[in-house]
Amino acid sequence: MSCSKLKKSTAKILRSLGIHKASLNLVLVGDEKIRMLNRRFLKHDRVTDVITWGEYRGGLQGDIVISLDTTQRQAAHYGNPFFYELCFYVCHGILHILGWDDSRAAGRRRMWRKQEEILKSFLFK
Template identity: 25%
Template structure:
């Protein structure tokens, strides 16, 4: 998973014209019980989910559909934390099986999704969701993966 996570993160950063070195992202691979605990604690939703993210900086734009503020440049010596991502193996495996997708492709999509969240992208408002889904599709396409939003 480490290589998959690093590759997905680097493609996401590169696509957004951000440095692919110097940023730090912590990724927790966990089971449904652990992610349900995290989802309860941080979102007050007592259920398992596929991915959660905790940005280190508030980069979200005020205007629906706008590009988020850029993250701080990484310090050449200390780097720059973008935030944390948690992914539930059990939920990802079930979703991959249900959609007939390879597990690695689905996890790659969720890591791209999580990194975009760390960079201020979201999908609550319609314009933001459209922008985020377009970016995910473009990034995954560059990686040779299919559009996750097409049937």
């Protein structure tokens, strides 16, 4: 995986959502670091795939923290290439900044469908 490839894919995700102005930090960490961030900022003691902070006001601004350990496990579990799974989490984080909610099953299904639709439009054609 290259930073350049991830940056280009992130730009494609943003464009597919109609976002042309963005300042986004992608932070790639391991499970222990994301667990520590969850404890410190979200008050829950568990590993998650992605944590997002941000806002959309005339442009997208935010931070997306992704666990590479979880990305690897989930890619193997779902039979996806690692890079596809990583972009899935980038897209997931962006949707969260835009206000999408996956705390309930219906919202989670809707969000996953949108992520897959976006990624399949430019990855692995």
